[in-house]
Structure formats: structure tokens, C-alpha cells
Amino acid sequence: GCRYDRRRPVYRVQGRIFIQKNSCPKEPEILRGVLFRPDDILIVTYPKSGTVWMQEIVPLILSQGDPVVVDTVPNWDRVPWLEARAYIQNLDQRPSPRVFITHFQYNMMPTGFLKVKPRVIYVMRNPRDVFTSYLHFSRMASYLVSPGTQTEFLNKFLDGKVIFGSWFDHVKGWLSATEQHIMYISYEEMILDLEASVTRMAQFLDTPLDSEMIRKITDRCVFKNMKKNKMSNYSLMPSTMMDQNVSEFLRKGIAGDWKNHLTAAEAENFDEFYRKQMKDVKYTFVWD
Ligand code: A3P
Numbered sequence: 001g002c003r004y005d006r007r008r009p010v011y012r013v014q015g016r017i018f019i020q021k022n023s024c025p026k027e028p029e030i031l032r033g034v035l036f037r038p039d040d041i042l043i044v045t046y047p048k049s050g051t052v053w054m055q056e057i058v059p060l061i062l063s064q065g066d067p068v069v070v071d072t073v074p075n076w077d078r079v080p081w082l083e084a085r086a087y088i089q090n091l092d093q094r095p096s097p098r099v100f101i102t103h104f105q106y107n108m109m110p111t112g113f114l115k116v117k118p119r120v121i122y123v124m125r126n127p128r129d130v131f132t133s134y135l136h137f138s139r140m141a142s143y144l145v146s147p148g149t150q151t152e153f154l155n156k157f158l159d160g161k162v163i164f165g166s167w168f169d170h171v172k173g174w175l176s177a178t179e180q181h182i183m184y185i186s187y188e189e190m191i192l193d194l195e196a197s198v199t200r201m202a203q204f205l206d207t208p209l210d211s212e213m214i215r216k217i218t219d220r221c222v223f224k225n226m227k228k229n230k231m232s233n234y235s236l237m238p239s240t241m242m243d244q245n246v247s248e249f250l251r252k253g254i255a256g257d258w259k260n261h262l263t264a265a266e267a268e269n270f271d272e273f274y275r276k277q278m279k280d281v282k283y284t285f286v287w288d
Pocket of ligand 1: 045046048051132134221222224226249250254
């Protein structure tokens with residue numbers, strides 16, 4: 001099952017803070033008492049849906065393309081996880097607009113968040129690719145439960161017996177949050193047209209960017225360039241935590257890699273489960 005270990009919600013590596021990912025926070029008491037500000041920006045993702053990508057893009061939008069922050073501050077410090085809140089220094093002293101990231105499901109968000117309604121960018125990814133990325137990630141990250149065989153991990157994934165629970169619940173929950181101030185975007189849209197995606201995000205964040213700035217940001221954030229940024233590619237993590245010889249964190253960076261991994265039977269099983277789970281969802285996903 002999937003239980004939140006309150007004693008160890010996060011851990012430290014060389015003074016850096018990481019979420020204790022081997023847990024599934026159901027009652028995130030850790031968020032109680034967070035004083036949200038109306039101009040906070042919250043990036044929300046299900047794991048493996050483009051988290052670190054957003055930790056690159058949003059700071060570059062806010063700095064209007066100035067790369068100093070992404071070149072000098074590790075992704076987990078420049079856009080900290082709300083889950084690691086207790087360990088983030090000077091959370092309340094950070095200048096506005098503060099940018100956070102979280103994997104929490106919508107129904108885990110505290111009342112302060114529901115009242116203040118800070119801006120949210122919710123990023124979704126084809127769950128078949130999320131699964132594929134998650135499988136590789138679970139093999140290389142020593143602090144995660146070992147995934148077992150691909151089929152075993154597929155069953156766990158569809159059952160929501162992975163950290164942060166079911167992809168289906170996560171996406172349906174955040175899509176239902178219509179009273180919040182949310183921009184929805186998908187990993188696939190970002191792959192198809194990163195310039196247009198950056199433009200849309202900049203508009204949502206009320207940060208005017210000219211076309212030169214947008215080109216500059218896009219160029220920094222394409223997979224092959226971002227992969228070289230040691231402040232974003234997790235090479236600062238010791239290999240005892242993430243063994244990038246097993247699988248790199250910035251692994252493939254494409255849409256549709258699931259086709260190279262799922263067997264025909266697994267894909268069919270996935271489709272059937274997906275159809276049942278998503279039948280009442282009105283949102284049109286790029287991958288459908
Ligand atoms: P793959 O394993 O499919 O390559 P998260 O940051 O949420 O854990 O997600 C990681 C996934 O996002 C990985 O997917 C990673 O390669 C991909 N990713 C990270 N940065 C990217 C970028 N600049 N362009 C495309 N994909 C990126």
C-alpha cells in the first residue's frame with residue numbers, strides 16, 4: 001500500500017532537501033499552516049510528467065530569459081517542493097512571486113490554498129509514457145521501492161500503488177478544480193510546440209516576453225540543452241541515490257516512447273483501464 005511516513009517526509013543529501021519519495025502522502029499535514037500569497041505560483045505535476053522541465057521554464061519566464069538562476073541554483077532550490085516545506089529555509093521571506101512545485105493530489109491541498117487561490121500550472125502527460133518513465137526511474141533511484149517486472153509495475157501503477165497515488169485520480173482531481181486559477185498544459189503540447197507553450201505560460205503569469213526572449217528560453221529548455229545543465233540534470237545527486245548509469249534522469253524526453261516498451265497485451269490492458277477510468281472526463285487530451 002501507500003502510506004505516508006510522517007517521521008521522514010523528506011531527507012537530506014549533502015545538505016540538500018529531497019522528498020522522501022518512498023511514501024504516499026494521504027494527509028499532508030506538512031502543508032497545514034502554509035501562508036499562500038495570491039501571487040504565488042504553484043506548478044503541479046504527477047511524477048514523471050515534466051516536473052524538472054517546469055523548474056527550468058518558469059524561472060526563465062520570470063527572469064525574462066536571464067539564465068543566472070537556472071545556471072547557479074539547483075532545480076530543487078529554485079522551485080522547491082511544497083512537500084519539503086518544513087526544510088526550506090526562509091520560505092516566508094522569499095520575495096514574490098514565489099514558485100513552488102508539488103505532486104499532491106487536489107483533495108490533499110490545504111484550506112489556505114483553496115481560499116487564496118494562487119495561480120497553478122497543471123502539467124499532464126500521457127499516462128503510458130508516465131508509466132514508462134516511472135519504471136526506468138524506479139530502477140535507478142535507490143530510495144524507491146523496487147518496481148519488479150514491467151508487468152508487476154504496470155499493475156501497481158494502474159492500481160495507484162505508487163508514490164502520490166493513482167495517475168487517474170490525480171488528473172481527474174485537478175481537472176475538477178474549476179474554481180481555482182489554473183492553466184492546464186500537457187507534456188505533449190510542450191514537445192509539439194515549446195515556443196507556443198512558453199508564450200502561453202508567460203501570458204498566464206502576466207510576464208510579457210518579446211519573441212527574442214521566448215526563443216532564448218525555448219533554446220535553453222529543449223531536451224538536449226537542458227540535459228547539459230548540471231543544475232537540472234540531477235548529476236549533483238550522488239549515484240548511491242540515483243544511478244544514472246542504470247537510467248539517466250533526463251532519459252529520452254519524447255512523446256510515445258511507451259510504444260517501444262509495452263507489449264501488445266499490456267497496451268490493450270492499459271487502454272481498457274484508461275477508457276473505464278476516463279469515460280466521464282470532458283477534457284480533450286492531445287494523446288487521445
Ligand atoms: P523520460 O523518462 O520519458 O525521458 P519529472 O521531472 O516529472 O520526474 O519527469 C521526468 C521526465 O521528463 C523524463 O521523461 C525526462 O526525460 C523528461 N524531461 C525532462 N526535461 C525535459 C525536456 N527539457 N524536454 C523533454 N523532456 C524532458
